[in-house]
Amino acid sequence: MPTILLIEDEAALGMIVKDSLEMRGFTVQYAEDGEEGLRLFRAALPDIVVADVMMPRLDGFSLAERIRAENQTVPIIFLTARSQTADVVRGFELGGNDYLKKPFSMDELIVRIKALLGRQPAAPEAPAGPLPIGRYRFDYPKQRLHLDSHAADLSNREAELLKRLYDQRNQVLERTVVLRELWGDDSFFNGRSLDVFITRLRRHVKDDPQVQIINIRGIGYKLVV
Secondary structure (H helix, E strand, C coil): CEEEEEECCCHHHHHHHHHHHCCCCCCCEEEEHHHHHHHHHHHHHCCCCECCCCCCCCHHHHHHHHHHCCCCCCCCCCCCCCCCCCHHHHHHHHCCCCCEECCCCCCHHHHHHHHCCCCCCCCCCCCCCEEEEECEEEEEEEEEECCCCEEEEEEEEHHHHHHHHCCCCCEEEEEEHHHHCCCCCCCCHHHHHHHHHHHHHHHCCCCCCCEEEECCCCCCCEEEE
């Protein structure tokens, strides 16, 4: 079963979440602060990280920065009571994959964990070889984007989003459809998360001017090659 690194400084909440996840078959490594969480991350190499934002010694955002400096692909879910748009956007810009506001239900957390681990039944099948996107070659199964001798590692959600854009290339990928498939719903905060990931994908393909990700206002996005 997948290994989850759970980092939560509220010990009572942390143990409830840990026990609930283990009852559902997950292996859980638990830490009560960011520094211990970083140590466990390096030791356990978890499949996914679930981290509180407001923590002693090393907060969740700083922890995400440290993790992303070492690993670009492991999914990160933030848990927080803070819901300001600026905090949400900052979390995604620092490499987070999802954002769950406290209080939350365990069923919602598990759905989001499974989605990030690639278990959603609607996920597209892996192609046989690298996909051509202008001068780029997109290795979807390995979540890597190649340009000449350079390769960039994509996060799970970046790869899933780019695959959907590729499948709909030169056509409009509807915003509501991709939000429901990858985020679970088309809420405001998830919409802001999608905007951040589109910005990150544009940075990944900026070295080929023939490749563009265009915003179709009020509808969605189009990958133009």
